Amino acid sequence: MKHRIKRSLMPFGALLPTWLAVVLVYIGAMVWTLRLSFTNSRIFPTDHYVGFAQYEKLLSSSKWMAAAGNLVVFGVLYIAGCLVIGFLLAAALDRQVRFESLFRTIFLYPYAMSFVVTGLIWQWLMNPLLGVQASVQAWGWSGFSFDLLSSRELAIYGVVIAGVWQGAGLVMVMMLAGMRGIDTEQWRAARIDGIPVWRTYVSVVLPQLGPALAAVSTILTMGVIKTYDLVVAITNGGPGTATEVPAKFIMDNLFQRQNLGLATAAAVMLLMSVLIVVAPFRFVSSMRARRKAGVL
Amino acid sequence: MKLASLLLAGVAFAATTGMAAAEDLKAEVFTSWTTGGELKAADAIKQAFEARGGTWETSSVAGFENANAAFQNRMMAGDPPAAKQVVIGMEQREYIDGGLYMPITKVAEAGHWADVMPKAIYDNVTFDGEVYEVPTGIHGESWMFYSMAAFKKAGIEAAPADWDSFFADMDKLKAAGLTPIAWGGQSWQETKVFNMILLSQVGLDGFRKIYIDRDAAAIKSEGVRKTLEIFGKLRGYIDEGAAGRNWNDATAMVIKGTAGVQFMGDWAKGEFSNAGETAGVDYGCALAPASPGMIYIGDAFAFPNLKGAEAAQDLLAEVVMDPKVQVAFSLAKGSIPVRTDVDTSQFDVCTQQAITLMNDGKIVPEHAITLTLEQTGMLTDFVGDFFSNPEADLDDAMESFAEVFE
Numbered sequence: 001m002k003h004r005i006k007r008s009l010m011p012f013g014a015l016l017p018t019w020l021a022v023v024l025v026y027i028g029a030m031v032w033t034l035r036l037s038f039t040n041s042r043i044f045p046t047d048h049y050v051g052f053a054q055y056e057k058l059l060s061s062s063k064w065m066a067a068a069g070n071l072v073v074f075g076v077l078y079i080a081g082c083l084v085i086g087f088l089l090a091a092a093l094d095r096q097v098r099f100e101s102l103f104r105t106i107f108l109y110p111y112a113m114s115f116v117v118t119g120l121i122w123q124w125l126m127n128p129l130l131g132v133q134a135s136v137q138a139w140g141w142s143g144f145s146f147d148l149l150s151s152r153e154l155a156i157y158g159v160v161i162a163g164v165w166q167g168a169g170l171v172m173v174m175m176l177a178g179m180r181g182i183d184t185e186q187w188r189a190a191r192i193d194g195i196p197v198w199r200t201y202v203s204v205v206l207p208q209l210g211p212a213l214a215a216v217s218t219i220l221t222m223g224v225i226k227t228y229d230l231v232v233a234i235t236n237g238g239p240g241t242a243t244e245v246p247a248k249f250i251m252d253n254l255f256q257r258q259n260l261g262l263a264t265a266a267a268v269m270l271l272m273s274v275l276i277v278v279a280p281f282r283f284v285s286s287m288r289a290r291r292k293a294g295v296l
Numbered sequence: 297m298k299l300a301s302l303l304l305a306g307v308a309f310a311a312t313t314g315m316a317a318a319e320d321l322k323a324e325v326f327t328s329w330t331t332g333g334e335l336k337a338a339d340a341i342k343q344a345f346e347a348r349g350g351t352w353e354t355s356s357v358a359g360f361e362n363a364n365a366a367f368q369n370r371m372m373a374g375d376p377p378a379a380k381q382v383v384i385g386m387e388q389r390e391y392i393d394g395g396l397y398m399p400i401t402k403v404a405e406a407g408h409w410a411d412v413m414p415k416a417i418y419d420n421v422t423f424d425g426e427v428y429e430v431p432t433g434i435h436g437e438s439w440m441f442y443s444m445a446a447f448k449k450a451g452i453e454a455a456p457a458d459w460d461s462f463f464a465d466m467d468k469l470k471a472a473g474l475t476p477i478a479w480g481g482q483s484w485q486e487t488k489v490f491n492m493i494l495l496s497q498v499g500l501d502g503f504r505k506i507y508i509d510r511d512a513a514a515i516k517s518e519g520v521r522k523t524l525e526i527f528g529k530l531r532g533y534i535d536e537g538a539a540g541r542n543w544n545d546a547t548a549m550v551i552k553g554t555a556g557v558q559f560m561g562d563w564a565k566g567e568f569s570n571a572g573e574t575a576g577v578d579y580g581c582a583l584a585p586a587s588p589g590m591i592y593i594g595d596a597f598a599f600p601n602l603k604g605a606e607a608a609q610d611l612l613a614e615v616v617m618d619p620k621v622q623v624a625f626s627l628a629k630g631s632i633p634v635r636t637d638v639d640t641s642q643f644d645v646c647t648q649q650a651i652t653l654m655n656d657g658k659i660v661p662e663h664a665i666t667l668t669l670e671q672t673g674m675l676t677d678f679v680g681d682f683f684s685n686p687e688a689d690l691d692d693a694m695e696s697f698a699e700v701f702e
Contacts, residue, residue, distance in 0.1 A: 042390050043368070043390040043391070043394070044390070044394055063677055123540065127537055128536045128537050129535070129536070129537035130537070147536060149539050149540065150481075150536060150538070150539040152684050152685055235539075235540060236482065236540065238481065238482065238483065238539065238540055238680060238684065239481065239539055239540075239680070239683075239684030240483065240677070240680040240681035240682070240683070240684035240685065241677050241680060241681055242681075242684065252673065255361065255364065255365040255368060256361055256364070256669065256673060257669050257670045257672075257673045258368075258390055258669050258670070259669075259670050
């Protein structure tokens with residue numbers, strides 16, 4: 001009996017530091033942020049509560065609304081772009097091409113770079129006087145235009161392109177790993193039945209990549225929410241405030257504008273929107289798991 | 297017994313040396329100065345400070361915003377440096393109201409700062425009757441630098457004196473196949489150009505009414521509308537690579553003669569002189585067209601409360617205002633000494649002109665000196681959005697401008 005208690009205490013003891021870190025650092029910081037978002041704190045935290053004033057200010061701020069809108073546009077296009085291109089790259093490599101490992105390295109390489117480096121590279125590539133546009137025009141196609149970053153409407157797509165360039169390699173690697181796990185018998189059966197290759201990928205392979213897809217989507221989504229350095233490096237939110245994103249809005253208000261109250265309110269809003277998006281998914285998947293286990 | 301007394305003696309010895317170290321005139325100076333000219337300027341203060349027995353310790357973080365963020369973290373952690381390079385005026389208001397800075401009023405009174413500094417600048421470093429900052433120099437930031445070669449190629453004889461002739465000259469530059477305006481497409485640079493035009497349209501008093509008094513009538517005046525019109529017209533005279541361009545890259549266009557003019561602060565002169573160009577020969581400097589005076593921004597040191605560092609802080613404040621240090625610093629940095637009683641013979645033509653304007657009181661503070669950091673941010677957003685949107689409506693823009701001051 002005594003022995004058994006001792007035994008069950010051991011994993012608890014081992015996990016205790018992690019639990020403390022989670023409770024104090026994560027939850028604690030969240031509660032602290034929530035508290036500050038109801039105060040009129042400027043540079044220092046104060047106890048002067050102002051109710052929802054900071055939230056009202058936030059929602060009436062055209063800059064915040066633009067930032068939120070940009071996050072949606074960027075998020076959808078970035079994740080979709082990474083998944084599609086990553087899957088195509090994986091499928092191409094899956095066809096037993098020569099120099100596969102070389103290509104794999106090349107395609108994954110951008111992911112090893114920091115967002116700041118990616119941002120600077122693409123800023124140069126998209127600069128109309130230095131980059132792709134200037135080169136193609138110098139080759140003789142004088143009407144060629146690749147000038148996304150100067151335009152208020154198009155600049156966000158420039159950011160998407162840079163993001164996809166970086167993120168697609170990761171998707172490729174994870175998909176490729178998933179494809180390699182698929183039984184080769186299925187391929188043989190498909191060939192005997194005369195099913196075209198693309199159809200096999202879409203109807204047979206893709207459905208079996210569910211776990212890999214879920215994992216990679218989660219990673220990409222987290223990347224979207226905290227997008228800051230990519231935007232700072234490519235456009236710094238410009239032209240004007242056309243490519244502002246929530247994380248940059250928060251950082252600006254935290255430091256440059258010394259407005260702790262508004263910054264924390266924006267952080268809480270961001271957390272809420274993440275919960276609204278993630279919660280239904282979690283709910284559905286946990287229901288499914290229970291059903292499988294026969295509880296329901 | 298013997299061992300114990302020996303130990304005791306050791307402790308006592310350590311304590312006395314510790315105290316001696318505390319009385320040391322050591323100051324950790326926190327700045328964002330990292331370029332050649334800036335370091336040389338800081339060195340002028342360091343030399344004088346160490347000649348009077350101080351020990352100078354440099355803490356530099358490149359980039360204004362990065363330096364401020366790092367400083368903010370150190371203040372929060374209760375580990376401030378002895379001195380911090382700041383912008384005069386409202387930038388440090390929150391820290392001063394929070395009682396985190398040490399006033400240096402006694403040093404200011406002993407040195408008769410009020411008598412040797414222009415009143416406007418003395419007011420910028422005084423908060424509720426106490427002096428908190430010691431200015432190292434001010435920068436004139438409403439300059440139009442132009443390439444002599446480009447002007448010659450386009451057949452322009454002199455810097456335009458008003459906006460109509462300015463646009464006529466820009467058309468000539470365009471016709472000559474040059475980029476008329478070397479434009480830095482970052483909101484903070486655009487805001488400086490906006491301010492230059494505003495000063496030319498509303499005058500010195502109007503400018504003060506808007507940015508210091510936040511007078512509602514002045515903010516909605518016809519001058520502001522005219523400013524927006526002229527400012528918007530500039531969109532037609534910039535090149536397609538302007539978005540996000542750094543100010544020094546824009547200066548390089550004027551140096552190479554591929555662009556005609558650049559609107560920028562006097563720090564751009566450092567780029568010209570590094571390229572071996574001389575003011576008045578290779579490039580010209582003039583105030584922005586139709587300017588009745590000059591807009592300024594100023595650097596200063598402020599002194600966080602730090603036990604044991606008071607003597608070093610007082611000494612540093614005294615050294616910075618020393619006439620010789622003021623001149624040496626500004627010569628290296630390209631700024632203007634804040635003392636009206638120094639020898640100005642060594643400065644170039646542009647600075648001489650700026651000094652005359654300062655002594656005549658024809659200077660107005662930049663928005664960053666008189667507005668809160670949040671308002672400054674809103675103004676920058678407003679200007680950047682207006683300029684980047686060719687379809688921007690003037691009435692809407694007038695309203696957005698007024699919102700900055702609410």
